[in-house]
Amino acid sequence: MAAPLPPPRVVCLGNVVADHVFRVMDIPQPPAKIAARSYVLNAGGMAANEVISVTRLGGRAHFWGRVGDDLKAPLLAAALEADGVKTAGLKRVGGGRSPVSAVLVDRHGERTITGFRGADLGIDPGWLPLETLVGAGALCCDPRWPEGVAAAAAEARRLGIPVVLDGEKSETRLLVDLVPRVDHAIFSVTGLQNFAPGCAPEEGLRRALASGPVKLAAVTRVEKGTLWLAPSMAAPQEIPAFPVEATNTTGAGDVFHGSCALAMAERMPIEAALRFASAAGALRARDGTTPYRAMVEAMLAGK
Ligand SMILES: Nc1ncnc2c1ncn2[C@@H]1O[C@H](COP(=O)(O)OP(=O)(O)OP(=O)(O)O)[C@@H](O)[C@H]1O
Ligand SMILES: [Mg+2]
Structure with a gap:
């Protein structure tokens, strides 16, 4: 009997963002200094959420995109890998800065988000492992x-x-x-x-x-x-x-x-x-x- 086919492979290309999520009681008017009730660092961003949905739904998931040369980079890679995402196509760009956002969520679930899209990540796609698309x-x-x-x-x-x-x-x-x-x-x-x-x-x-x-x-x-x-x-x-x-x-x-x-x-x-x-x-x-x-x-x- 032939071996069963492996699940299909899906490549997701785009953004991965370090989402710092703070839960607070209320989001006050400035100037203010408030204590958070909880804090978590998530890998967010469109393509990152997309690739995690691929792996959770049973596909083989590969992420292609860029992060900076900063403290966030290994955390973002680890967050994707923890869900089984392959990150060989996640480039750590020397001198670049990773996208981050601060997400304040109040007790009603309302959000206030400040996002930074990253900097100096380069736009040249020449390094993308296009040869690995075969069979995706x-x-x-x-x-x-x-x-x-x-x-x-x-x-x-x-x-x-x-x-x-x-x-x-x-x-x-x-x-x-x-x-x-x-x-x-x-x-x-x-x-x-x-x-x-x-x-x-x-x-x-x-x-x-x-x-x-x-x-x-x-x-x-x-x-x-x-x-x-x-x-x-x-x-x-x-x-x-x-x-x-x-x-x-x-x-x-x-x-x-x-x-x-x-x-x-x-x-x-x-x-x-x-x-x-x-x-x-x-x-x-x-x-x-x-x-x-x-x-x-x-x-x-x-x-
Ligand atoms: N409140 C909801 N109830 C039921 N289905 C929902 C709801 N919100 C989203 N969906 C499903 O998910 C799909 C995509 O959601 P939505 O239209 O909000 O995408 P979006 O505007 O791109 O949001 P985001 O970029 O924040 O993920 C919807 O077409 C619907 O099928
Ligand atoms: Mg959307």
């Missing part, structure tokens, strides 16, 4: 390192590997450049507005499909579910969100994208992949943590 099941990219996305997406397209873009809030010119390079452009509400300013969602999705050989354009709309359009469809269709009691919707979109890329690597049809991703996103919004496979399967089965 999917590539998932956030838009924070556009030069990296362009290089990896071109190689993935040459190899016939599906590329999912997290069309998050970005400059219009960046999204307009990146969308035609990918197969599946999945926007947040703000990201779609940035891509097609002033357009209704349906028109924005049509523009994305018209911009290149894009096979799917979609917009996630928090608890209102996901609107999606493929070239063969006359009008967008809706994948309803799974109803949950949300405690923290941060990162639900990232989990949605990582799960969707894994589902595509598993060759699920588009509609099934979007349902799978919606279940994973809903669980993240409900629990504030990235779900495991059995939890997603249970939600899909209505349990």
